Amino acid sequence: xTPCTFLSSINRKATQKQVESVLERxxxxxxxxxxxxxxxxxxxxxxxxxxxxxxxxxxxxxVALVNVQQDERxxxxxxxxxQIDQACKQFGDSYAGKNQKDIIMKRYLEEEGVCDYMVYNExxxxxxxxxxxxxxxxxxxAFALRLEVYEQGQRVxxxx
Numbered sequence: 668x669t670p671c672t673f674l675s676s677i678n679r680k681a682t683q684k685q686v687e688s689v690l691e692r693x694x695x696x697x698x699x700x701x702x703x704x705x706x707x708x709x710x711x712x713x714x715x716x717x718x719x720x721x722x723x724x725x726x727x728x729x730v731a732l733v734n735v736q737q738d739e740r741x742x743x744x745x746x747x748x749x750q751i752d753q754a755c756k757q758f759g760d761s762y763a764g765k766n767q768k769d770i771i772m773k774r775y776l777e778e779e780g781v782c783d784y785m786v787y788n789e790x791x792x793x794x795x796x797x798x799x800x801x802x803x804x805x806x807x808x809a810f811a812l813r814l815e816v817y818e819q820g821q822r823v824x825x826x827x
Contacts, residue, residue, distance in 0.1 A: 679802075681816035686809045690775035693751055696744040697776070701737050706730045747812070751776075754811035758804070766790065767804035770797070 706726055755771055758764035774786045787797035809815045 676818045678816045678818050679806075682809045682814065683802075683805050685814045685816055686805050686812070687775065689747065689812065689814060690751070690771070690808075693744060693748045694776050694779070696741075697748060698779075701741040701744075703737065704730050704733050750812055751808070754808055757811065758807065763800070763803075766792070766800050767807070770801050771804050771808065774801070 751771075755768045758767045769790055770786060773789065774781055774783065783797065783801075784794070787794055790797070792800070806815075
């Protein structure tokens, strides 16, 4: 007789990819912010087909719509950034918690192009210990942000 379980098994690789992609987007947002689109002052040459197209150009409206969509995306990224900071604070002040927080910050949120070997050398860890601590940190972050991916392919955070 098999025990009844309500929790599906978690796809670790897909969950790690999901969390890493979110961390990458947040890092880029923190680095550059959102660049608002502005209206062109000079017109550009566009090939016009013969005959009337009966279309009216509305460049101001087009720019306004794009900026509204970017504002919504910026709010989402700002909220996600805040949630990541809060989750990293929840790792705790113990040695393991500080290591997990340092790995997330140094590897994913500070600079672009930082490799794993740079981080574990800077933290004074062996590669094996670094990989274990990193996996735990990404798992905790996935649960905190509701980004875990289950074997059936459904994410818990997508119920909205």
